[in-house]
Every structure is written in structure tokens, then in C-alpha cells.
Amino acid sequence: MAAKTVIPDAAAGKPRRRLTDGQAAIVFLAPATLLAGTFMLYPILNTAVMSLFRVDQFGHFKAFRGLGNYLDLVGDGAFTAALWRTIVWTIEVVVVTTVVSLFLAVVLNRRFRGRGLARALLLLPWATGLVVVGLLWRWMSHPDFGALNHLLATFGVTTRLEWLANPALSFPLMVGIAIWASVPPTTLMLMAGLQSIDRDYYEAAALDGARGGWVFWDFTLPLLRPVLAVSILLNVVFVFNSFPIIWTMTEGGPAGSTDTLVTFLYKLGFKLYNVGAAAAVSMVIFVILLAFAIIHTRLTWRNVLR
């Protein structure tokens, strides 16, 4: 027999309405399901359908192409190059961000003079929008007027480096900027995780003579694993899809040499108006991130629950 949720009538002191657990679940989940269906499921399905057609910029479906848009992508060297670059970009940014943020979170979690100021300064890049960050760094990397070359000149490097003209310089620079922008929220998340760890563990470890690095490796890191798992998952999704920094600084150029999948998609959809092909790239991104999210979640939560 199904369990029932009883909502008492306060005035009469009698049960006013009875809902089974199943009905209650439907009632409580319906708004979220409706919202998710409208704003997530429908666009995903629409994009999937669009990727099978040739679609003009006004959203008119012109001709059915089947898997033609996907096959075109496979044969497009610019797409495969952008895909590999996106993977490199994501790994570099997320790995370095996580390591740096973990270090900063541990340091800022300790009591020291000026900790409040250090925490406030840390949040500064986060408080600035990514488009503004991209524009600021674009000016800072100007060969003649930018702060970067002036800074290098003070160290004796007088070569006029054209940061954004050469992908060998611009891509690492943008990776660095993405890390700089990603560290604050990640650090904040990890600090929250650190503060949620019960102090008793540390006191018990101290009584047993555990010190410094051992405490970190044997207590802090394992206990922080759930928060780390979430921060890595979120960062991978955000960084993989990151658009503003690359677009404002190089627009994926020169000649697509700094394109990631998202800037590649944008050019297909909004510069070449090949909306069907852009939808196909969107689906590729969606499948990659969905697969990563499923695998990552299963692996990390299995370890957490073990």
C-alpha cells in the first residue's frame, strides 16, 4: 500500500487532503520539470533537429541533410583542430586552477594577519565580467602601449612582442588569463569545503602526532574530495564552453589558430550563417560534456561513497 502524505487542517484539526507519496512527488517536481522541459529539453531537441537540416539565418529550415552536417565536420580540419585545442585548453585551465585554488584555499583557511584583505583581493577578478577581463588584457598585451611589454622591458626584454598576432604567445596567454579568472570562485568553493570539515579529525590526528603534509594528504584531501569533484565538474563545463576571453582577445584567430569549439561554432552560426552546421557542433559539445559529466560523477561519487 502506498504511503500517504497527510496535510492537517489547522482550523478543524482534521486531515484536509491526502496525497500519496507518488502524487506528492508529482506536485513538487512538476514546476521544476516544466521549467527544465521548457528551457532545457525543448532547446536541446530543437538543436538536435536543426543539426539535421540546412537552416538559414532567419531560422528557416531549407533542406534535410540527415547526418550531412556531422559528416562535413569530420572532414573539416578546422573543426578537429578546434576540438583538440578545446581539450588542451580545458585540461590546462582546470588542472592548474584546481591546484592553485587548493593551495590558496588551504593558506587562506589559516589565521594570519591581513587574511581579510587577501580574501577580498582574491575575489577581485571574479567581480569583473569576463568580457571586461578580455578587453583589459587585450589592451595590456598591446605591443606598444600594453603593460605586458613594459613590464618585460623593466627586466631587460626589449623585444617588441606581438602577443595576439602569434598563437604561440596568444594561446598560453589566454590560458593564463582563464586560470586567473577561474581561481577565485574555485578557491571560494574549496574554502567552504575546508570549513565544513569537522575540527575533531585534526585534533585527533594531532594527538596521534600527525603533522603538516601528512594531515593534508591523509585527512584534508580525502575529506575535501566531494567538493573537489563538484568544482572540477563545474570548471570543466564552464571552461570547455568559455567564449568571452578568446573572442574579445583574438576572435579565434589568426586564421582559426586559437579557435575552440565554441568560437568555431559562433563563426559558423553568426558569421557564415551556416546554422545547421553550428547546431551540429552544439550537439557534439553537448554529448562530450554529458559523457564527461556522467563518467566523472560515477567515478568520483563511487569513490566518495566507498
Added chain:
Amino acid sequence: MPLKFDLSRRASLKAMALSAALIAMPLSMTGASAEGLSGKLSFMVAEYSAKTGPYWQAQVDSFKAANPGVDVTLEVVNWQQMHDTTVQRIAAGNLPDLVNTATIWLPEWVEAGAIRTIGDDIVSAKVKGDIVPALLQLGASYKGETWGLPIAVGGRGLFYNTDLLSKAGYSSVPTDWQGFKTAVTKVHDATGAFGFGFDAKGVQAFRYFGFFLWNNGGDFFDADGKAAFNSDAGVKALQFLVDLAATPAVPGPTGTAIEDLEPMFKSGRLAMLIDGNYFATAIKTDAPNLKFGVAAVPTSGPNVKPVAWGVTDTLVISKKADPAITKAFIDHIYSTAARTQLDVNEGLLPLLTSQATLPEFTGDPVTQSFVAQLASFRFDPLHPNYSQMQELVKTAVQQALTGTDLKAALDKAATDFNALIAK
């Protein structure tokens, strides 16, 4: 035998009433009435500067004061969003009645069936007669019809720093490519400043290739609308740019957009730059002591006639616009006084013949040199896939500048473009 009408007095009154109703009907349908205009008008303008919004608001307010029965809705849109906003409005079936658009996008709106031609019912003879004929006939002419009125006009020219050129022994800019390249190098050697800068990074990259393509007798499209930028003229033009960029006298074009080059020119770090007439206004504001002049873009040789590139923006009219109200509003915003205020505010060239002798335009030699070229401007060719061409040519130019075989890069862009328009 002629037909004989024998109408009673009552029948005559009925006939008169019917006739009056028939006459009044078209007037009321077009928004005109004995008391004046009534109805609605929506107007979407592109934001040229911080002065744009207040200017158009004042124009709308004065029109509404004169036509209290008309409700005008003004919408100011950033240029970066203008194209996509227009696309969205057309897709949603609610394009505003009047739209200030870039002329190069006009074929897209025509092919989408969203805008109408400029007929006598919508533009008065007075306004048509006052607009510089070349601008009216060529600026928005597509498939043999005129699809809008010029709303902003600019020209491009070669800006040069007279002091830097003088230090290298030049009193003027050489008119052919070989002499120009020599001057670029000499200026760099003599002064340390860059001789010439061009943008192969931003949205204008195709245009810088285009200056040299046109001044080598080439064109972007052939008569059938297919790619022609990979012709011999195009290959030689791109080779010239690649050779220029290989010298230390030119800053890396793939890393510097026009907005990076302009401050270099104003600060004396760059001797020559191709830019719009509005740049003269910016120089006078930001670097009032800089001595500069404007010359024609050099040609590949003496047999090629120099081409001055004119750029217009166009006022297009939705098919749903009320003709009577639209006509009255166009009359209002194309008065000599209104246009002059807009042109001065935004650093535009005058587009009415009635503005030609005004001191606002005759008092400045740089503006005057652009005004003198108005009638001979060559405008962007109108093609429904112009935006795609811009992007493909930009990529080809960047590939050539970063080491790809330039003929192969242009050929690939042409192949991709032709495949795109064949779909």
C-alpha cells in the same frame, strides 16, 4: 445613343455621400485625416556614438509635437548587435517600420522579403531631389531597384603624418605600390616609427585587402555573384600586403585591429593608415597638434584609376510601414538642419546637396577632400552573402600572413564561398 442619367435629389445626395466615403477611405487607411496623421511608427536606429540616442529622441519628440496623433517608438541598438537584432525581428515577423542598417546587409533583408522599395508614396520628391544623386542611385541599389535612403555616408582615405613623411624626405604619399612600399620602409628607417599599418585581425580585415584589390583592377564578385577575389589581381594585392607585413616597418597585422592602430597614429608611432573620414575628427580631439593629411590609396601602377571607397548606411522601410506616416517622418528627418546636426555630431559626410555650401563642411580641408570625392565613390558591392565573404576573405588573409600559400588560401576561400551560395 448616349446613356441618360435621371437622378432624384435624394439619389444625388446618396451618390455624393458614397463618393465622399470612397475618397476618404484611402486617406483613413494610410493614417491621414482632416485633423492630421494618426497611427504608429516604429524606428530602430544604430548607435554611432553617445550622441546618437539623444539626437534621435529629439527628432522623434519634435515630430510628435507636430503630429500629436502619431505614436513613434524609438529603439537605439548597438552596432555590434544591429545585424543579429534585425535578423531576429525579421524571423519573428516584427521588423520595425524604419531601420537604420548597414548597406552591405540590405540584400539579406530584400531576399527575406522584409523591406520595400522607395516609391513616390513613401519618399517625397523634395527629399529625393535633395539627396546627392550618386548616393541615392548607387548606395542602396540592388537587382535594379532602390531599397532605401542613405542615412550615413563616410569615405575612406590614406591618412598620413606629414612630419614623419617629411623626415623621410617625402612631401606627399607616392601614388603607386612600389613607391609606397619604399616610402613605408624609409619612414621606418628615418624615424623608427612604423611606416604603415593595416588590420588583418578585426571585422574590417577584408576591407584592407579590398583597398588593394580594387586599386589593382580586381573585384570581390564576378557578374554572376561568384567569388572573384582569387583572381590574379587579388593574388597580387594579397602578395603586396604579405610583402609589406614582412618588413619591420609594419606592425603585425594579425594582432592589431584598427582600434589598436588608431592610437598609434595619433601618438606618432605610425606614419600611414587607411581610415574613415570620421578619424579626422578623432585626431583633432585627441591629438590636436598632430599634422596630418589625407591621400588616395596607391594603385598598382599608373594605368589603374584610383578607387575611393565610399561607405553608406541605409534607412530601410518595412513592408508593413504606413506610407503616409513614413513619408512625413522622412520629410522631417531629412531636412537640411536635421541632417547637418546629425552629420556634425557623428563626423559624417553631408548627403544632401543643400548642405554642400554650409560652413560646417566647407571650412575643413580634410572633410572638403572627402566631399570632393563623393560623386566618384565606389561602394560595397551588394550581395546577399556579403557577410560570409567578409569572414572567408579575412581567414584567407590571415592564413597568407601566417605562412600558408596565399593563392591556395584565396582559392579555398573562393571555393567555400561558391559552395555556400550554391546551396
